[in-house]
Amino acid sequence: MGMAILPQRVRIEQVRTAGLVRCDPKTKHLIPRLQHGEIAILAHEDLDEIAAKGLIETRVAAVVNTRCSMTGRYPNRGPLLLLQAGIPLLDLEEGEPDDGEPSLFEVVHDGDFMTIIDGSLYVRDRFVGQAQVLTKSEIGKRMAFAQTNSSTELHRFLDNTLQYASLEKDFFLGALPSLNLRTKIQGKHVLVVVRGRTYREDLQAIFHYIREQKPVLIGVDGGADALLQAGFRPDAIVGDMDSVTDSALTCGAELIVHAYTDGSAPGLKRVQRLGVKAHKYPAPGTSEDIAMLIAHELGAELIVAVGTHTNMVDFLEKGRKGMSSTLLTRMRVGPKLVDAKGVSQLYQTRVSWKALLVVVLATLIPVTMLASVNPVVRNILRILYWKMKLIFT
Structure with a gap:
């Protein structure tokens, strides 16, 4: 230069x-x-x-x-x-x-x-x-081109998915590696949190479900930080350990390092430097797939997923050219998986005028009854009435 x-x-x-x-x-x-x-x-x-x-x-x-x-x-x-x-x-x-x-x-x-x-x-x-x-104009032109190119990209994506699904099916549909966790999952609900689109809004939307049902909380890499930011401590963290903070890794959650199929796990070195113990789980696919498989194999009654990647754009943005492992994982987990991604977009809470009127009337009734029998309250209301009249006349 x-x-x-x-x-x-x-x-x-x-x-x-x-x-x-x-x-x-x-x-x-x-x-x-x-x-x-x-x-x-x-x-x-x-x-x-x-x-x-x-x-x-x-x-x-x-x-x-x-x-x-x-x-x-x-x-x-x-x-x-x-x-x-x-x-x-x-x-x-x-x-x-x-x-x-x-x-x-x-x-x-x-x-x-x-x-x-x-x-x-x-x-x-x-x-x-x-x-x-x-500029927005330039981005608009590229966006229009991308829309016309989406069919070609989808063909490539599907070809990649089917090719790797054929290679990986024996792992995902066969006997999986054993894992002895202290976190008890059998018969419980499990919430798997991935830091994907709308994860914050979705966590807020199911806040009461988490409080009432108390599911086992599994954060996938940065999903552990998402749980902590929402006020919940993860029970387990699954992932490569490359996009999660040290504070999350040392929060007391059980750690499961996603390793390559040959057993190598670069993320394990980071965990060891922090002086924290971890399990190693060698498997192909994404860490969110592994989290769901672990929950399924350990007997979860229901698996609720937040922020997971489910479509072509999601996976291309992650730098993955297909979704074979996700396809095979969802086939294995079956109907016990509930995908809460985007649930916050299903509705928007609005307060209607009718509801406000009901609240106001419900408040006025006891006040009116109290004023009718209590001279002190009547005097206070009379003073307020004259003050308001003076202000607005």
């Missing part, structure tokens, strides 16, 4: 965005470190909705993506959500990895002060890269 002094006149008169930089190629590792007003630099092709919401919550000043935020493969809503929240989104025009030019991550580091002027990136008054400023 070439270096050039930022002209003093431009720096003063045409600055669009400026702030301290926070960078990480993995968005899920970057978001917890971001502070209000910082500029996020990431490498996230087809920016997904969950990542966008996380960036919005941190109230970043701008997002610079070293990958294409929306390729048009499928209609990912992340870029549009950022723009609707008033956060500038820029796609960096980087060359190929072997063209000799350093990547932005090699030039810019945490804590650097970056200035963005109409797509030009400057650090310490030196030019470090040129980016495309994405």
